[in-house]
Amino acid sequence: xxxxxxRREVMAIGGAIAGTAVMTPLARARMLPAEMDRDVFxxxxxELRAIVGDEWVxxxxxxxxxxRKSGIPDLRGEHIPSGAVxxxxxxxxxxxxxxxxxxxxxxxxISTGKNMGYGMATPASSGQMILDLKRMNKxxxxxxxxxxxxxxxxxxxxxxxxxxxEHDLPYxxxxxxxGPIVSMVGNTLERGxxxxxxxDHFFMQCxxxxxxxxxxxxKTGMGSIENGNTWQAFKWGYGPYLDGIFTQSNFGIVxxxxxxxxxxxxxxKPFMVRSAEVEDISAITNVTRPFRxxxxxxxAVMMMGALYQLSMFNRRxxxxxxxxxxxxxxxxxxxxxNELGMWNTFFALYGTEETIAATEPIIRSAYETVGGExxxxxxxxxxxxxxxxxxxxxGGLTLEEKGLVRxxxxxxxxxxxxxxxxxxxSETAGQTNLAIEVMNKWGFDYAPxxxxxxxxxHHIIFLMFDKGDDENSAKAEQCMNEMITRFGERGWAxxxxxxxxxxxxxxxxGDANREVNARxxxxxxxxxxxxxxxxxxx
Amino acid sequence: xxxxxxxxxxxxxxxxxxxVGALAAAALVAGNAAPATAQATYEIEPREPEYLYERTCGYxxxxxxxxxxxxxxxxxxxxxxxxxxxxxxxPAFKPTEITDQELQALTAWLEASEADPExxxx
Numbered sequence: 331x332x333x334x335x336x337r338r339e340v341m342a343i344g345g346a347i348a349g350t351a352v353m354t355p356l357a358r359a360r361m362l363p364a365e366m367d368r369d370v371f372x373x374x375x376x377e378l379r380a381i382v383g384d385e386w387v388x389x390x391x392x393x394x395x396x397x398r399k400s401g402i403p404d405l406r407g408e409h410i411p412s413g414a415v416x417x418x419x420x421x422x423x424x425x426x427x428x429x430x431x432x433x434x435x436x437x438x439x440i441s442t443g444k445n446m447g448y449g450m451a452t453p454a455s456s457g458q459m460i461l462d463l464k465r466m467n468k469x470x471x472x473x474x475x476x477x478x479x480x481x482x483x484x485x486x487x488x489x490x491x492x493x494x495x496e497h498d499l500p501y502x503x504x505x506x507x508x509g510p511i512v513s514m515v516g517n518t519l520e521r522g523x524x525x526x527x528x529x530d531h532f533f534m535q536c537x538x539x540x541x542x543x544x545x546x547x548x549k550t551g552m553g554s555i556e557n558g559n560t561w562q563a564f565k566w567g568y569g570p571y572l573d574g575i576f577t578q579s580n581f582g583i584v585x586x587x588x589x590x591x592x593x594x595x596x597x598x599k600p601f602m603v604r605s606a607e608v609e610d611i612s613a614i615t616n617v618t619r620p621f622r623x624x625x626x627x628x629x630a631v632m633m634m635g636a637l638y639q640l641s642m643f644n645r646r647x648x649x650x651x652x653x654x655x656x657x658x659x660x661x662x663x664x665x666x667x668n669e670l671g672m673w674n675t676f677f678a679l680y681g682t683e684e685t686i687a688a689t690e691p692i693i694r695s696a697y698e699t700v701g702g703e704x705x706x707x708x709x710x711x712x713x714x715x716x717x718x719x720x721x722x723x724x725g726g727l728t729l730e731e732k733g734l735v736r737x738x739x740x741x742x743x744x745x746x747x748x749x750x751x752x753x754x755x756s757e758t759a760g761q762t763n764l765a766i767e768v769m770n771k772w773g774f775d776y777a778p779x780x781x782x783x784x785x786x787x788h789h790i791i792f793l794m795f796d797k798g799d800d801e802n803s804a805k806a807e808q809c810m811n812e813m814i815t816r817f818g819e820r821g822w823a824x825x826x827x828x829x830x831x832x833x834x835x836x837x838x839x840g841d842a843n844r845e846v847n848a849r850x851x852x853x854x855x856x857x858x859x860x861x862x863x864x865x866x867x868x
Numbered sequence: 869x870x871x872x873x874x875x876x877x878x879x880x881x882x883x884x885x886x887x888v889g890a891l892a893a894a895a896l897v898a899g900n901a902a903p904a905t906a907q908a909t910y911e912i913e914p915r916e917p918e919y920l921y922e923r924t925c926g927y928x929x930x931x932x933x934x935x936x937x938x939x940x941x942x943x944x945x946x947x948x949x950x951x952x953x954x955x956x957x958x959p960a961f962k963p964t965e966i967t968d969q970e971l972q973a974l975t976a977w978l979e980a981s982e983a984d985p986e987x988x989x990x
Contacts, residue, residue: 385963396960398960399960401957510924729931732933733933741957742956
């Protein structure tokens with residue numbers, strides 16, 4: 331900075347502010363890589379600076395502050411990076427990997443580092459150096475006839491929307507919850523989901539470029555065909571389909587990703603089905619399943635629990651000041667005041683006015699049969715909770731669900747648990763009862779959403795806690811571990827995990843699964859330099 | 869509910885595609901294709917403070933999720949530190965997302981900014 335205040339001053343002030351009850355003393359320390367002494371690390375940093383330039387290596391406590399930030403419990407300082415390095419292109423990624431192999435420096439790749447509820451940019455174990463790919467931020471191709479896009483890791487959904495607007499392209503984006511600041515590559519690689527008919531992001535992914543630990547550049551699918559032009563048009567290529575092994579994975583570093591974009595429909599109509607009782611979730615699920623199997627409802631159906639919704643725009647202390655979890659009746663009353671039920675089911679119809687008019691009565695009557703009130707813009711226009719999902723289901727950009735993170739107060743704190751199950755009503759009843767039992771035992775509120783993607787049911791549970799209070803953070807950690815364990819005993823495992831519980835969840839997927847992953851890892855990254863511990867793979 | 873409708877729902881920030889009517893009026897996709905390949909180059913620097921505010925800060929601040937920060941003469945150095953550290957529930961923003969140069973301009977602009985009566989704090 332040329333005047334005003336220096337980067338170091340900014341970082342120092344930031345550290346002082348962030349240190350006020352938000353982080354433990356341990357969390358403020360920078361951790362060196364395991365088994366690497368300080369002098370060797372200093373030499374590594376010099377070599378990395380020679381590759382990317384001085385200003386793109388962050389290797390002291392002050393300059394790494396942004397990379398340490400997360401909303402999950404970390405009382406023992408187990409997710410603290412040693413630093414960060416930010417390459418500008420594939421050649422620099424390859425050069426960094428060569429250094430990492432030479433010194434056995436563990437690298438934790440991120441795209442934008444906004445993995446909300448799962449640890450943001452922080453690594454699975456302390457001492458790893460963040461490989462920050464945000465500077466690789468180009469939309470490399472947008473084929474307006476095919477509706478395909480090829481992007482680098484640093485491209486956010488906001489950037490793609492701006493590009494669509496600027497070029498007046500007839501396509502929609504499909505966003506995850508925190509779209510504006512999140513990378514399309516990062517979310518897709520974590521197998522994140524969105525809200526339009528293109529909401530299964532990995533399903534809509536087509537072709538990727540991966541830099542392997544030894545510097546090899548692999549283009550999957552049709553990407554390696556000489557003079558080929560089908561990379562973003564055909565997913566499967568020839569022979570074993572490889573893209574999957576680079577998602578939720580540490581087998582390589584994805585530097586380009588192709589996606590299919592949703593054609594903008596001429597007409598769009600969002601719905602909310604209001605259901606009064608907690609127990610209604612079972613019937614709603616059973617009504618929803620056939621519509622997702624036959625695609626009469628084309629987007630994933632979100633069944634939002636009232637407290638999940640209310641926590642976006644409210645603070646806990648404004649609703650409940652007594653000890654223990656908030657009683658159901660209190661939540662129900664507040665929901666009613668906001669025109670919500672205990673479950674509020676969101677879906678939309680897309681097409682023409684005629685096709686929507688033909689489909690709507692069929693779906694409407696099915697939900698009404700189980701007591702749901704089927705509501706639309708006619709009844710709910712302007713209701714912030716309706717408007718939130720109405721925006722998401724057309725790919726609208728919003729950060730409103732960030733509100734969940736400060737439910738307990740200004741310090742923030744939220745960690746997500748997302749077990750999957752068959753999309754059957756009997757599963758919802760069991761999962762909801764178990765989640766309430768465990769969360770209430772530890773003093774936390776059950777704030778859920780269920781999603782019927784196709785034949786599966788995602789149960790999204792945000793465990794909101796007070797990160798400024800170590801005792802509360804410890805309870806959150808114990809509560810999450812108990813939930814994962816007890817859900818696992820019933821056969822319900824998570825589809826994704828916070829960096830703090832990756833190994834615990836991996837155990838539930840069994841020894842053979844872990845062994846195969848370990849063998850692939852050993853073959854592709856024998857020095858284990860790419861994200862050790864990611865999804866429980868060393 | 870009326871309280872929320874009036875006081876908590878600030879101006880819409882959903883980018884681009886608007887209301888149902890606008891969608892219904894949109895041309896059918898097949899007849900509205902842009903040039904076959906649009907090669908993009910995204911110039912990240914320097915982005916103007918208003919542009920950054922609208923596309924990052926303004927999704928929460930003044931939009932029911934986080935406190936209002938315009939028109940409060942917040943010291944630029946403190947704001948910059950909070951952006952980098954991510955105080956409380958706020959995410960941290962790295963120099964790779966908002967450069968030092970951009971951050972300095974953004975925080976100076978915020979310090980000097982007028983309050984926007986359409987914004988709603990939280």
